[in-house]
Amino acid sequence: MDIAIQNKIIGRIIFKLFHNVPKTAQNFQALCAGEDYLCYVGSKFTHVFPQYIIRGGDITSFDGSNGESIFGKHFPDENFKNKHNKPGILSMVNAGPNTNSSQFFITSVALPYFDDKYPGGSSCRLKGHRKRPETAIKRHKTTLIFTLFRRNPPFTGRFLSPGYVAFGELIRGMDVINIITNYGAVTGKPPVDIMIVKCGLIDEN
Numbered sequence: 001m002d003i004a005i006q007n008k009i010i011g012r013i014i015f016k017l018f019h020n021v022p023k024t025a026q027n028f029q030a031l032c033a034g035e036d037y038l039c040y041v042g043s044k045f046t047h048v049f050p051q052y053i054i055r056g057g058d059i060t061s062f063d064g065s066n067g068e069s070i071f072g073k074h075f076p077d078e079n080f081k082n083k084h085n086k087p088g089i090l091s092m093v094n095a096g097p098n099t100n101s102s103q104f105f106i107t108s109v110a111l112p113y114f115d116d117k118y119p120g121g122s123s124c125r126l127k128g129h130r131k132r133p134e135t136a137i138k139r140h141k142t143t144l145i146f147t148l149f150r151r152n153p154p155f156t157g158r159f160l161s162p163g164y165v166a167f168g169e170l171i172r173g174m175d176v177i178n179i180i181t182n183y184g185a186v187t188g189k190p191p192v193d194i195m196i197v198k199c200g201l202i203d204e205n
Contacts, residue, residue, distance in 0.1 A: 001032070001040070002198035003176055005183070009197065013106075013173030015090050021078045023071075024092060024100065024167040030070045031059065031102055032199045038068060038102070045194040050184035052111065054177065055093055056196065057103040067093075067101030074099045077165050084114040088170030088177065097163060106170065108181050114164050 001013050017025040031040050038059055045056035046064030060066040069075050076098040084091060084107055091114070093103035107114075170177065183190040 001196050003045075003180070004195050004197045005179070006192050007195075010179050011173055011176035013176050014171050014202065015168040016171045017090075017168040018082055018166070020081055021165060021167040023075065024078050024165055027069050027071065027075065027100075027102070028090075028104065028167065029201060031057075033201055034199075038070060040102070040196045040199050043102075043196050045180060045190070045196075047188035048180055048184035048190045048194070049188050050181055050186075051109050053105040053107050054180050054184075054194075055103065055105040055188070056194075057093065057101075059102045064103070067103045069101045074101055076100070077163065078167075080115070080163065080165060082166035084111040084164070084166055086110050086169075088174055089166050090168035090170065091164045091166040094164065100165060105164075106177060108177055 003010055003013060015028075017028065019025075031038055033039075034041065040057060040059060043056060043059050043062055045054050046058060046062075047053075047055040049055075055064065058064050058067050060068050077094075077100065082089075087108055087110065089107040089111075091105055091107070092100045093105055094100050180190075180194055183192055183194065185191070
């Protein structure tokens, strides 16, 4: 992917996709190649959270509110075996279970909380966490990011279950990611246009 800020190319990012999520990888590859009229070219990184993630891939509304996969509007979560354990992890954006489309995010730091699971009815809430208040405070900040991060999240006062499908990792272009994160804000909305101007597939050989 070649990335431009305000129509000026700042560099290229290259990913290696994981083999244990073939359907998710296939969707991303097809959207990079521009198959079936759907393509990432011209879409923007609509949300940039400092020291968390950058998010893009809305190929239908171009504002981070929508998206579409090669399998239809949404496709199911494949598995959660891959971890968000370092910068440069490529993962799917969703609005809840089994709502993957074209939107994706890239971590700019390790985010182990994205691998946590908080089932409904958990006693671990934003308020009243009695057993480990220091954990509640630390996760409170992360929860607010989750709330802003999902496309249409209702804020219920509970931690949102992350449940994001990681399907690749950055192998070139962390300098580009770092440039993009300089335009981040707590609301996630960058003040400039950050656009994918070219993308495609590279032979591993």
